[in-house]
Amino acid sequence: MTDVADDTTAPRGATVSPATSTTQAPVVGRATARPTARVAGGRRGPGPAWRKRAEIAFFVAPALLLFLFFVVWPIVKAVQFSLYRWKGFGPLVDFVGLRNYVSVLQNDVFTDALQHNLTIVVCSILIQLPLGLAIALLLNRRLWGQGVLRTIIFVPYVLAEVIAGVVWFQLLQPQYGVIDAVLGVVGLEGPPQGWLGTPDKAMIAVIAVLTWKYLGLAVILFLAGLQGVPEELYEASQLDGASWWQTQRRITIPLLGPTVRTWAFLSMIGSLQLFDMVWILTKGGPANATTTMVTFLVTEGTKRQNFGIASAASVILFVVALTFALLYQRFVMRRDTQDPAPRKKAHR
Amino acid sequence: MSAGTLTPPSTGQPPRATGRRRGVKRPGGGSPLVYGLALVVVALTVGPVLYGVLGGFRSNAQLAETPAGLPSPWVLSNYSGVLTNPDFWRYTLNSTVIALVTTAIVVVFGMMAAYPLARYRFRGREQLFLVFVAGLLFPATVAIIPLFILITKDLQLGNTWWGVALPQAAFALPTTVIILRPFLQALPDELEEAALLDGASRVGFFWRILVPLSGPGMVTVGVLAFVGSWNAYLLPLLLLQGGMKTLPLGVADYSSEYSSDTAGVFAFTSLAMIPALVFFLAMQKRIVNGLQGAVKG
Numbered sequence: 001m002t003d004v005a006d007d008t009t010a011p012r013g014a015t016v017s018p019a020t021s022t023t024q025a026p027v028v029g030r031a032t033a034r035p036t037a038r039v040a041g042g043r044r045g046p047g048p049a050w051r052k053r054a055e056i057a058f059f060v061a062p063a064l065l066l067f068l069f070f071v072v073w074p075i076v077k078a079v080q081f082s083l084y085r086w087k088g089f090g091p092l093v094d095f096v097g098l099r100n101y102v103s104v105l106q107n108d109v110f111t112d113a114l115q116h117n118l119t120i121v122v123c124s125i126l127i128q129l130p131l132g133l134a135i136a137l138l139l140n141r142r143l144w145g146q147g148v149l150r151t152i153i154f155v156p157y158v159l160a161e162v163i164a165g166v167v168w169f170q171l172l173q174p175q176y177g178v179i180d181a182v183l184g185v186v187g188l189e190g191p192p193q194g195w196l197g198t199p200d201k202a203m204i205a206v207i208a209v210l211t212w213k214y215l216g217l218a219v220i221l222f223l224a225g226l227q228g229v230p231e232e233l234y235e236a237s238q239l240d241g242a243s244w245w246q247t248q249r250r251i252t253i254p255l256l257g258p259t260v261r262t263w264a265f266l267s268m269i270g271s272l273q274l275f276d277m278v279w280i281l282t283k284g285g286p287a288n289a290t291t292t293m294v295t296f297l298v299t300e301g302t303k304r305q306n307f308g309i310a311s312a313a314s315v316i317l318f319v320v321a322l323t324f325a326l327l328y329q330r331f332v333m334r335r336d337t338q339d340p341a342p343r344k345k346a347h348r
Numbered sequence: 349m350s351a352g353t354l355t356p357p358s359t360g361q362p363p364r365a366t367g368r369r370r371g372v373k374r375p376g377g378g379s380p381l382v383y384g385l386a387l388v389v390v391a392l393t394v395g396p397v398l399y400g401v402l403g404g405f406r407s408n409a410q411l412a413e414t415p416a417g418l419p420s421p422w423v424l425s426n427y428s429g430v431l432t433n434p435d436f437w438r439y440t441l442n443s444t445v446i447a448l449v450t451t452a453i454v455v456v457f458g459m460m461a462a463y464p465l466a467r468y469r470f471r472g473r474e475q476l477f478l479v480f481v482a483g484l485l486f487p488a489t490v491a492i493i494p495l496f497i498l499i500t501k502d503l504q505l506g507n508t509w510w511g512v513a514l515p516q517a518a519f520a521l522p523t524t525v526i527i528l529r530p531f532l533q534a535l536p537d538e539l540e541e542a543a544l545l546d547g548a549s550r551v552g553f554f555w556r557i558l559v560p561l562s563g564p565g566m567v568t569v570g571v572l573a574f575v576g577s578w579n580a581y582l583l584p585l586l587l588l589q590g591g592m593k594t595l596p597l598g599v600a601d602y603s604s605e606y607s608s609d610t611a612g613v614f615a616f617t618s619l620a621m622i623p624a625l626v627f628f629l630a631m632q633k634r635i636v637n638g639l640q641g642a643v644k645g
Contacts, residue, residue, distance in 0.1 A: 063461035067483060070517075071491065153389065325484075
């Protein structure tokens with residue numbers, strides 16, 4: 001509708017009124033308030049519609065092209081590869097339909113990897129949420145060296161997973177590692193093959209290292225959320241004689257809801273895509289005890305050159321992540337994402 | 349600015365500002381228990397990092413004998429060995445250039461894309477935004493094999509700085525747009541109306557007003573992109589070989605090649621983590637400001 005109208009008016013404007021369009025357009029735009037098109041379309045002033053579209057195109061095009069070329073296109077290719085048996089040489093000819101998917105889903109290594117991912121998703125949230133909240137509330141109090149504390153807590157997050165992984169790999173070494181040495185002082189003993197070398201301990205070690213690495217992100221996000229809690233609420237609750245703990249429980253934590261939900265979403269997606277840390281710590285071992293979907297597809301793709309299988313696995317990974325994201329958006333984050341300001345107030 | 353001038357009537361700004369600064373209002377929860385807990389948290393957080401740094405000052409014999417000990421005597425040869433290792437410097441250069449190029453692309457393109465998504469009204473805007481949001485669900489790993497083929501075979505950019513920087517920037521765009529859009533939306537409409545009344549075009553408004561005011565937001569996404577690139581592992585792993593490797597690859601290589609030289613690994617790793625840490629610490633205040641700017645509006 002509006003497109004048609006714009007197209008018919010544009011040429012006329014070009015011939016008749018270069019002067020009016022430069023000098024008067026904004027004023028006219030204000031004065032008449034553009035009753036029809038602008039009410040629905042927005043409050044913007046100057047320039048005809050084609051110009052607006054050109055501006056939009058100019059601003060969005062570089063990012064969009066880069067994104068389409070290096071993100072969307074390879075993903076489309078991944079879907080295509082997943083339908084072929086292909087070792088990386090020659091043209092795609094050996095079409096196998098969905099057989100790659102069937103073989104991936106029937107592969108115990110992959111289904112175990114999927115389970116590991118889900119374990120990591122659940123453990124990350126269950127461990128980091130209470131810990132992160134506790135530390136954020138702690139650091140939100142007036143403390144000496146508060147700024148330094150906040151910086152320190154964020155340090156692990158800034159380090160590369162590779163670097164953190166290499167350090168932890170050394171710490172977790174069986175005899176000479178400091179973890180076992182410390183345990184020895186308390187009278188405990190690490191597993192003889194080392195934490196990372198024992199199948200039923202390796203996952204615990206990986207989750208512990210991930211907690212160490214990513215707790216800081218939770219804390220920083222929660223602290224930022226706490227900044228958004230109006231001071232008056234604290235004053236009011238103090239006047240009402242609430243204890244510190246009551247204030248946190250009744251006021252702070254509920255108001256942190258949106259921040260927590262956003263964080264949990266990020267954490268979830270990150271856990272599903274985990275690779276670097278596991279690759280450095282265990283390479284998915286021992287005996288495939290710590291594989292993830294990504295280590296599976298990297299092994300298949302780069303080590304065995306099974307590009308079809310690897311691509312099928314990556315498509316499955318994507319579908320899993322998308323399902324999670326959609327369900328989460330639908331059931332958990334819904335109230336945060338819809339047109340923030342007015343509606344949220346109406347709900348509360 | 350105008351947000352600041354709007355708030356005082358509703359909240360007692362002056363007392364609040366002073367109260368914030370020196371803890372007049374809420375007499376700090378400074379019980380020994382709280383400090384004790386904070387100390388435990390700090391110890392657990394920096395302990396491993398510090399152990400690695402100190403481990404670089406010990407010999408392998410010391411590390412084996414008393415894993416939990418301090419350096420005695422302090423050994424400098426591990427660090428000096430890494431610092432005189434030309435590979436280390438080449439990896440550092442590669443990491444730096446790739447991270448800078450990635451950051452520049454992300455900030456410029458991301459800022460441009462976020463502007464119409466934040467402040468224009470047009471049909472399909474939310475769908476366009478969703479296209480970028482959907483990108484969050486794709487780690488580079490999902491598309492890593494086609495990406496590898498695209499870059500090495502089709503573009504002939506394998507083993508180059510650009511070959512890593514371009515896809516990294518593309519994969520960093522979703523986060524950037526998602527952070528910048530609300531940031532740009534939060535800038536008051538009055539600014540834009542005033543600029544337009546004064547005869548500025550929307551493009552002029554973007555360059556002269558929006559970009560200068562968006563410093564904190566751009567720093568936030570810039571730092572995220574830089575650190576993301578600096579720490580990236582998988583894409584460089586597949587695309588870069590030999591002298592083109594980045595620091596994470598170098599660290600991983602070194603640690604598997606010289607795995608028995610624990611002290612050397614610690615020294616190499618510690619030196620490799622310094623740039624990201626320094627960069628982050630230097631920018632930390634602005635990152636936090638950027639985040640707060642985005643939150644408060």
